Amino acid sequence: MSGNLPAELTAFFGRHSEQAALASALATARLVTVTGVGGVGKSRLAVRAAAAIAPRDGAWLVELAPVRDPDLVEHAVASALDLTDHTSRAPRQVLLDRLGGRELLLVVDGFEHLVDATASLVHELLRRCPGLRVLAAGRRPLGTAGERVLPLAPMPEADAAALFTDRAAACLPGFAPSGHDRAAVLELCRRLDGIPLALELAAGRLRALSPGQLLARLDDRFRLLSGARRDVLPRHQTLRTAIGWSHELCSPRERLLWARLSVFSGPFDLEAVEYVCSGDGLHADDVLDVLEELLAQSVVAREESPTGVRYRMLDTVRAYGAEWLEGAGDAARMRRRHRDWYMGLATWCELDWFSPRQAEVATLVECELPNLRAALEFCLTDPDETHLGQYLAGTLWFCWVGCGRLAEGRHWLDRAVELDGAHGDARLKALYVLGYVAILQGDTVPALCALQECQDEAERTGSAVAAAYAVHRLGCLALVTDDMPRAERLLRTALDEYRRIGELNSNVLMGQVELAMALAFQGSLGAAVELCEDVRRVCEDHGERWTLAYALYVLGYAAWTRGERALARDLVVRCLDLDHTFHDLLGAVLAVELLALFTVAEGDAAEAAVLQGVAARLWASVGLPLFGSEYFGGPHALCEAQARERLGDERYESQVRVGAELAPGAGVARALRHRHGRVPGGRRPGRGEASAPAGAPETAEAPETAGAPETREPAVSPTTRGGETAG
Structure with a gap:
């Protein structure tokens, strides 16, 4: 016996780690199953791995896809092994007799529609034939004892592009995409999920x-990708039939769940599936069992996330399910259920933002953004859902402002307020959040228009909550445009109104910090410190850390003016650490500006210039540097003047360029580490140094790049941040 593996007719790309993992598994286990969605390359990988092993009696491929009758599985295996027997013995007995003393590898491909019969045969063969190993390739595991399962993921972008280019060159000799064609090829690979069959x-x-034309037509991928080759299995001749083969193997309940899961965008969790997809033929108690079957058949993939176990469908698989959902006439109802779930999630997150779970909320919203976007899109494209879209866009203020997504928030809020909603309160909320976001972007005219409209309509309708928020935001606008007396007056008015109506949340606390800034800029430093100490106490009582960062910023500035340099640095480093945690570029860059001033005053003008370069790069991602404000720009101007004087213009500019060349995450990490030129951040103060504020966690040294996005939208201004309530 020598084997019957087919020769490779086309080049094999990538899969280096998968080949190594498969070889390792086959060295320690006698049954290994490669699983994955249709067309992902299971068969090709299995055959290549088998060819590399070369057991004494060969590697033999058994293709079960053409077999329909479970009773014929044993005959198919015997035929593939070229075993002939004309006696009346059962085929299984023939296999056991002939394979008992041999050392060979059996490659069983395409068994998923015959899984019970195949598993029974493989189990007995392995038990009775000690020299036998089995490498199976299918859309689900065999589920027999001793099986090692290796799920095969789609190809990464670089390998997918190489595969696509190679196969395209077979059709168009010399094909070597560049420029726009190269970009289109990369987008094609992404849109087709890196599935080799789809790419070919x-x-x-x-x-x-x-x-480019191919990419433009890709929305109808199942019709487009139907160019069959004569040398491939029927189930792989078009993308539709490749995915449809999996669909045929599903039970009615599995097909129903597959269709309903298509309403999700990106990863989703079990609780969302149980709510959205249950009912009308699928009881909520049965959802987990049916989902597990879809996982077993590689229709759904499991993944770990910072928020726990989540599930994902490839876009191609989702698109197939969406066609079935539309055909069943159930798409609109399922999208409304999806919208309801994520509306509830956003409301819960808004309320929980003012709690010890604030960081957890930020992580959860990051994971759920694709589904929140889908819910927003659904609401804002259906006239009957407009008010819900306005409410959702406003409710997500903490995502736009607190988690560094101002530009995206502006997109949704602009769309929301352009529409007329049946519920005025929802539109008012969208208006005052829009005004806030526009202020933080330095877009003062649209901000003023939105806030004035909100204030006028709130007074007309008697909405005390919206009126208070409008006044607060107008106070923020005055603050960043250097009108400190007006800022103080408006912010005091808003805080009084918040107390009258019973508001206590991140917004109220931020209003106090903003008022403290207005007072400090007018010379009332003691009153500013008193306000921020109160904010710090409330934040520590409630576990709030986002607003705390801005109270620490003001307290650090105040400590510096009192000559308490060690305390000032500890406070602002802690502020920067918190801003970095929340991806708050605007808060971070203001803290870096202060740390640069502290550093030049401590005698290290070169490092101060580097930090100013770090800040310059951050401002480019944030917006108008220092809001164009003389008040906020004061520390920067003083630092620059002192550094230039000590270094000279040429060296100062050189050091600034060093900082500007650092990636944002690396620049922030440098600012967190630097203390008096050498000491890493996060150590305890030495003898004679002031310690961090009571109750403030010790600063942790940040890695150079871990967790630091290279390019993120600005989060919020430390002078203009606040929160909305669920009202």
């Missing part, structure tokens, strides 16, 4: 279409 089918279309 798409490459075949380049006989008639350019990469």
Whole structure:
């Protein structure tokens, strides 16, 4: 016996780690199953791995896809092994007799529609034939004892692009995409989920279409990718039939859940599935069992996330399910249920933002953004859902402002307020959040228009909550445009109104910090410190850390003016650490500006210039540097003047360029580490140094890049941040 593995006719790309993992598994286990969605490359990988092993009696491929009758599985295996027997013995007995003393590898491919019969045979063969190993490739595991399962993921972008280019060159000799074509190829690979079958089918279309034209037609991927080759299995001749093969193997309840899961965008968790997808033929108590079956069949993939176990469908698989959902006439109802779940999630997150779970909320919203976007899109494109879209866009203020997504928030809020909603309170909320976001972006005219409209309408309708928020935001606008007396008056008015109506949340606390800034800029430093100490106490009582960062910023500035340099640095480093945790670029860059001033005063003008370069790069991602404000720009101007004087213009500019070349995460990490030129951040103060504020966690040294996004939207201004309530 020598084997029957087919020779490779086309180049094999990537999969280096998968090949190594498969070889390692086959060295220690006698049954290894490669699983994955249709067309992902399971068969090709299995055959290549088998060819590399070369057991004494060969590697033998058994293709079970054409077999329909479970009773014929044993005959198919015997035929693939070229075993002939004309006696009346059962085929299984023939296999046991012939394989008992041999050392060979059996590659069983395409068994998923015959899983019970295949598993029974494989189990007995392995038990009775000690020299046998089995490598199976299918859309689900065999589920027998001793099985090692290796899920095969789609190809990464670079390997997918190489595969696509190679197959395209077979159709168009010399094909080597560059420029716009290269970008289109990369986007094609992403949109097709890195599925080799889909990429090969798409490459075949380049006989008639350019990469850009192919990309433009990809929304109808199942019709487009139907260029069959004669040398492939029928189930792989088009993308539709490849995915449809999995669909045929599903039970009615599994098909129903597959269709309903198509309303999710990006990862989702079990609780969301149980709420959105249950009912009308699928009881909530049965959802987990059915989901596990879809996982077993590689229709759904499991993944770990910072918020726990989540599930994901490839876009191609989701698109197939969406067609079935539309065909069943149930798409609109399921999208409303999806919207309801994520509306509730956003409301819960808004309320929980003012709690010890604030960081957890930020992480959860990051994971749920694709589904929140889908819910917003659904609401804002259906006239009957407009008011819910306005409410959702406003409710997510903490995401836009607190988690560094101002530009995206502006997109949704602009769309929301352009629409007329049946519920005025929802539109008012969207208006005052829009005004706030526009202020933070330095877009003062639209901010003023939105806030004035909100204030006028709130007074007309008697909405005390919206009126208070409008006044507060107008106070923020005055603060960043250097009108400190007006800022003080408006902020005091808003805080009084918040107390009257019973508001206590991050917004109220931020209003106090903003009032403290207005007072400090007018010379009332003692009153500013008193306000921020109160904010710090409330934050520590409630576990709030986002607003705390800005109280520490003001307290650090105040400590510096009193000559308490060690305390000032500890406070502002802690502020920067918190801002970095929340991806708050605007809060972070203001803290870096203060730390640069502290550093030049401590005698290290070169490092101060580097930090100013770090700040310059951050401001480019945030907006108008220092709001164009003389008050907020004071520390920067003083630091620059002193550093230039000590270094000279040429060296100062050189050091600034050093900082500006650092990636944002690395620049922030440098600012967190630097103390008096050498001492890393996070150590305890030495003898004679002031310690951090009571109750403030010790600063942890940040890694150079871990957790630091290279390019993120600005979070919020430390002078203009606040929160909305669920009202």
